[in-house]
Amino acid sequence: xxxxxxxxxSLLAAGKISADEAERLLDALETQxxxxxxxxxxxxxGDPEPLITALPKYLYVKVAxxxxxxxxxxxxIALVRSGLKLTSLIPPxxxxxxxxxxxxxxxxxxxxxxxPADIDELITNLRExxxxxxxxxxxxxxxxxx
Amino acid sequence: xxxxxxxxxxxxxxxxxxxxxxWLPIFLLWPLVLILGLIGLAFAVVADAVLALLxxxxxHCTLVLIRALAALGAARGTAINVSTQTSAVAVTVE
Numbered sequence: 001x002x003x004x005x006x007x008x009x010s011l012l013a014a015g016k017i018s019a020d021e022a023e024r025l026l027d028a029l030e031t032q033x034x035x036x037x038x039x040x041x042x043x044x045x046g047d048p049e050p051l052i053t054a055l056p057k058y059l060y061v062k063v064a065x066x067x068x069x070x071x072x073x074x075x076x077i078a079l080v081r082s083g084l085k086l087t088s089l090i091p092p093x094x095x096x097x098x099x100x101x102x103x104x105x106x107x108x109x110x111x112x113x114x115x116p117a118d119i120d121e122l123i124t125n126l127r128e129x130x131x132x133x134x135x136x137x138x139x140x141x142x143x144x145x146x
Numbered sequence: 147x148x149x150x151x152x153x154x155x156x157x158x159x160x161x162x163x164x165x166x167x168x169w170l171p172i173f174l175l176w177p178l179v180l181i182l183g184l185i186g187l188a189f190a191v192v193a194d195a196v197l198a199l200l201x202x203x204x205x206h207c208t209l210v211l212i213r214a215l216a217a218l219g220a221a222r223g224t225a226i227n228v229s230t231q232t233s234a235v236a237v238t239v240e
Binding site: 057058067068069070071072073074075076078079081082083085086089091092093 | 148203204206209210213214216217220221222223224225226227228229230231
């Protein structure tokens with residue numbers, strides 16, 4: 001096994017990259033290897049960190065029901081970011097009402113404390129988020145960023 | 147800020163074999179949005195100035211308008227596909 005492949009698999013095992021990212025990296029590795037097999041050089045030149053830490057571009061929501069119903073939603077992360085930034089500008093009076101209403105429904109999220117720096121951090125960390133729900137009847141829900 | 151969406155594709159297919167595809171050139175609305183945006187911006191600036199002079203805590207109408215337009219631009223790339231046993235609907239914003 002090559003050093004590059006070992007590094008990618010180590011990052012996957014350590015949870016630093018998702019399975020999708022590992023697959024993309026391995027694909028890129030194979031492509032570069034096939035292109036430059038004669039040279040014998042390492043397929044990934046330099047530090048792969050920028051590639052690994054690249055921000056996700058889309059938020060995916062996939063729902064697959066047993067009865068054949070499927071929902072597949074792709075939302076640009078830029079839209080999520082814009083939405084969050086808009087949220088931070090909601091007038092205080094309206095925000096109080098929203099917070100009270102959300103608390104009534106069991107979601108006590110205080111958006112008034114959402115700062116632009118928090119939004120950036122949230123977006124950055126979205127790349128590590130993956131939600132998988134498998135219900136008893138076989139319905140599947142998957143939320144992830146890529 | 148990216149350009150606002152230019153085209154919306156809407157596709158509806160049913161079990162009966164009907165397949166409707168709509169290609170909506172919303173870039174034709176850009177001039178209208180630009181005019182409305184500029185008018186709204188002028189109102190928002192005045193409203194913010196008045197609110198600030200009155201000492202209100204919230205005087206960010208201009209920022210809200212700008213960010214709303216930015217959100218509109220960020221919608222490019224959105225794709226929604228819903229399929230059931232009898233029909234399928236797909237919407238893409240490009």
